[in-house]
Amino acid sequence: MIVNKLHGSADINRMTEMILKVRMKFQDLVRGEAGQDLVEYALLASLIALASIAGVKHIAAAVNIVFGNVSSSLG
Numbered sequence: 251m252i253v254n255k256l257h258g259s260a261d262i263n264r265m266t267e268m269i270l271k272v273r274m275k276f277q278d279l280v281r282g283e284a285g286q287d288l289v290e291y292a293l294l295a296s297l298i299a300l301a302s303i304a305g306v307k308h309i310a311a312a313v314n315i316v317f318g319n320v321s322s323s324l325g
Contacts, residue, residue: 279288
């Protein structure tokens, strides 16, 4: 998907370079003890975000039903 949006090999090289830099930073964080704490917090934050997204979807559906009921009763 992303590669289709890129134009030319310079963009692909920049993207590859960025990915390698992020990977090296991640590996440095994983090797150290402080990095382990950071990875644990990142995993926890991602789980909270996923749970929040799932909860918002259900709340949005319920609100949609309520507004639909109000709309139908008004007109």
